[in-house]
Amino acid sequence: MPETEGKHYQIKNIFHTEQLSLVIALAVMCISLSILTPVFLTTTNLGNLLKQASIVGIAALGACLIVLIAEIDLSVGTLQAAAGCFMVYMLNNVTKNFFISLILTIIFGGLIGLLNATIVTKGKINSFITTLGTMAIIKGSTFVMTKAESIQNNYVGFDYLGTGSIFGIPVPVIIFAVLCVCVYYLLNFTVLGRNIYAVGGNANAARLSGLNVNKIKIIVFMIGGGLGALTAVISASRLNSGQPTAGTGFELLVISAVILGGVSMTGGRGTLFGVILGVLILSVLSNGLVLLNVSSFFQEIARGLVIIIAVFMDEKRKQSMNKKLLQSKS
Amino acid sequence: MDSIIEVKNIHKRFPGVYALRDISFDLLPGEVHALMGENGAGKSTLIKILAGVYDFEGEYLFEGKKVDFKKPIEAIEKGISVIYQELNLCLNLSIEENIYFNRLPINKRGAVDWKTLHIKTREVLQEVGFDVDPKIKVGQLSTAQQQLVEIAKAVSCNARVIIMDEPTSALSPKEIDNLFVIIQKLKNKGVGILYVSHKLDEIISISDRVTVFRDGQKIGTDLTKNMSIDRLISMMVGRVVEDMYPKNPPVFGDNVLEVDDLQNDKLKNISFYVRKGEIVGFSGLMGAGRTELAKAIFGFDDRKKGTVKIEGKIIKPHATWEAKSRGIGYVPEDRKNEGIFGLLSVNKNITIACESENAFWGHIFRKKLNSKVEKIVNSLQVKTPSLDQLVEKLSGGNQQKVVLGRWLIKENIKVLIIDEPTRGIDVGAKTEIYTILDKLAHEGMAIIIMSSELPEILSMCDRIYVMKEGRISGEFLREEATQEKLLEKSII
Numbered sequence: 136m137p138e139t140e141g142k143h144y145q146i147k148n149i150f151h152t153e154q155l156s157l158v159i160a161l162a163v164m165c166i167s168l169s170i171l172t173p174v175f176l177t178t179t180n181l182g183n184l185l186k187q188a189s190i191v192g193i194a195a196l197g198a199c200l201i202v203l204i205a206e207i208d209l210s211v212g213t214l215q216a217a218a219g220c221f222m223v224y225m226l227n228n229v230t231k232n233f234f235i236s237l238i239l240t241i242i243f244g245g246l247i248g249l250l251n252a253t254i255v256t257k258g259k260i261n262s263f264i265t266t267l268g269t270m271a272i273i274k275g276s277t278f279v280m281t282k283a284e285s286i287q288n289n290y291v292g293f294d295y296l297g298t299g300s301i302f303g304i305p306v307p308v309i310i311f312a313v314l315c316v317c318v319y320y321l322l323n324f325t326v327l328g329r330n331i332y333a334v335g336g337n338a339n340a341a342r343l344s345g346l347n348v349n350k351i352k353i354i355v356f357m358i359g360g361g362l363g364a365l366t367a368v369i370s371a372s373r374l375n376s377g378q379p380t381a382g383t384g385f386e387l388l389v390i391s392a393v394i395l396g397g398v399s400m401t402g403g404r405g406t407l408f409g410v411i412l413g414v415l416i417l418s419v420l421s422n423g424l425v426l427l428n429v430s431s432f433f434q435e436i437a438r439g440l441v442i443i444i445a446v447f448m449d450e451k452r453k454q455s456m457n458k459k460l461l462q463s464k465s
Numbered sequence: 466m467d468s469i470i471e472v473k474n475i476h477k478r479f480p481g482v483y484a485l486r487d488i489s490f491d492l493l494p495g496e497v498h499a500l501m502g503e504n505g506a507g508k509s510t511l512i513k514i515l516a517g518v519y520d521f522e523g524e525y526l527f528e529g530k531k532v533d534f535k536k537p538i539e540a541i542e543k544g545i546s547v548i549y550q551e552l553n554l555c556l557n558l559s560i561e562e563n564i565y566f567n568r569l570p571i572n573k574r575g576a577v578d579w580k581t582l583h584i585k586t587r588e589v590l591q592e593v594g595f596d597v598d599p600k601i602k603v604g605q606l607s608t609a610q611q612q613l614v615e616i617a618k619a620v621s622c623n624a625r626v627i628i629m630d631e632p633t634s635a636l637s638p639k640e641i642d643n644l645f646v647i648i649q650k651l652k653n654k655g656v657g658i659l660y661v662s663h664k665l666d667e668i669i670s671i672s673d674r675v676t677v678f679r680d681g682q683k684i685g686t687d688l689t690k691n692m693s694i695d696r697l698i699s700m701m702v703g704r705v706v707e708d709m710y711p712k713n714p715p716v717f718g719d720n721v722l723e724v725d726d727l728q729n730d731k732l733k734n735i736s737f738y739v740r741k742g743e744i745v746g747f748s749g750l751m752g753a754g755r756t757e758l759a760k761a762i763f764g765f766d767d768r769k770k771g772t773v774k775i776e777g778k779i780i781k782p783h784a785t786w787e788a789k790s791r792g793i794g795y796v797p798e799d800r801k802n803e804g805i806f807g808l809l810s811v812n813k814n815i816t817i818a819c820e821s822e823n824a825f826w827g828h829i830f831r832k833k834l835n836s837k838v839e840k841i842v843n844s845l846q847v848k849t850p851s852l853d854q855l856v857e858k859l860s861g862g863n864q865q866k867v868v869l870g871r872w873l874i875k876e877n878i879k880v881l882i883i884d885e886p887t888r889g890i891d892v893g894a895k896t897e898i899y900t901i902l903d904k905l906a907h908e909g910m911a912i913i914i915m916s917s918e919l920p921e922i923l924s925m926c927d928r929i930y931v932m933k934e935g936r937i938s939g940e941f942l943r944e945e946a947t948q949e950k951l952l953e954k955s956i957i
Contacts, residue, residue, distance in 0.1 A: 324828055324831070325827040326827050329820060332806075332809060336809060337802070339803045340803050340804055340806055341806075343763065343803050344789070344871060345790070346785070346786060347785075403806075403809075
């Protein structure tokens, strides 16, 4: 009986078609925009677009891992402000060295992740609530530390990270590309990566297979925090300052991209390729609407619609998958 | 007297399993008809067919007329109420709201008419002899009281038939007496009661007729007064098909696993040992604590007190990864929720517990691992079109082999705990699983089988512990164990 099932129906194909629909959506958007406005295809615009996409993308890589283990991190938004200010403060007043400051800031982000994960795993508090709390705490603390004033950077050359380019490719895009390769490797070739899918797919079965689920969650939250902090550093570099108000609503943008990319909120299902497509679609959407002089209010509406439609399609797809599964069983 | 419910030649198939085979059955008004059988005999399947949950092949007559319920609500409207073992109540709502859940009385303004609701609820509660304020939240009631609420709900629907699935499993002797008084009242009103249980003494005392199921087939129906406990047991158990259970003479080594005075919320003073090459069985009724014991040994559940030792060395509690690295493997009872990763492939399901041993700095040597997986899949004869097949799509027996394979692929496994090794698996695959277990024991593995199927325990195990209410209530050697002895220790 099972021998014949596979021939009729391959789950793998479905994943491919799902991503195909995202690819088509992206292509349609790009083609229509290049027809509607000549500015779209200019190097300057594409550079800006990709830079913006990379900033969302780096944080989305972390969020992707967190959503894959069926958790969520809302604190990544206010972490943008905290880590940005932390970085500039380190550069100005403490280390006065770019690399040491960068590493310290990423560690800072990782520690925020550790804090979140500890509350989630040891305190057994749902990660939505936990990070809703830490989000507010981080925001408040940043305001207290900075007295709600932005910190201007004095370190010469810091802006290169966010605004410079190598062989015409913006530095953030290069960083994002390298990190994509790393996360791809992590998810597909390492023990941790495979454990992430297992924990997200069935946490009980994972524990009963002898996996240290809490440890895996802690590591994933720390990676998410570190990547969030790196994003913050790049944003701070673009502005050449640490802004205590940076990153408002950023967490929703990041999570939107992850969901749009087909990562299941219940965990265990989703691919890196999908997330990259999700990031690009949202970036092209907002870029295009700006170019077309659509008011920013409408941009929000458009983004909302895109997310709901995408998740709706995903639900439909899941239902049809279940149906076919049942049919093939009976 | 005409029967309220009659089914004729019913068949029900699930993927890979024949759940009911040619069942004919009837229920008269004003009788208590007991339905007996071991776990997996098909009792629950019949209940669900009667309640309109499952579709089926065959004929279903209600008061002489053919019916075909598409949804449970259609059966309820006809007057068929089921009180499941897991009660279906909203603990956060009051008694009255629970009873009149989907038909709250409404006043002229369209709001809930609380006064009428209150009066109606009081009447119904009086009928079942339950004196309580209907405004109390159901969550504050004891299990027995919640059950009364369920019965009251059935009465309020003018139920012609009430099906009770293991109604006494969570009740004290006094509460059981009380329940029997209510059953008697319902009987006098002409309600037909289908009483599903495997507690022999209860059935003898409350029922008018008994039907016994075994392996999805009806063994027989007779008046209870013609029945004895011995006859019921022999009907339930039947003859053992000898060659279904391959068993070679065992060779025992030293103690591998020693459990000493293990305790937690569900377990009391559990001490036992397993030797190298030995298959040890844990028998007992549902809820006796077998699964809890398995999970406590594996470190999934807390251990309050006591020690678990592998080859003389203590394993720390609450760390499944420690149990794994020290050589314990666990195949859970609830395959779907605790065993398999439905979204992952056969390959990944098998390798999940051994990846770190086949990796260097986190990088998995996939080629090396794949060849090991292929070897395991071949030796266990897992029927799958490819290793990339989603495990969800395999049959129950093949899924079970995949979960077994997850532990067998590891070289260091010394103790394998298998909870209900053949639940939901068809007969052919059962024998295959038994053959594998017997072979493993011969190669020196210590095997623990938790099972509610007596023939399985009796035929496969070298030594048998019986559990009852979280304790070990008896220990038997293979030679001295009989079905009757095991049942006796698990019931009395």
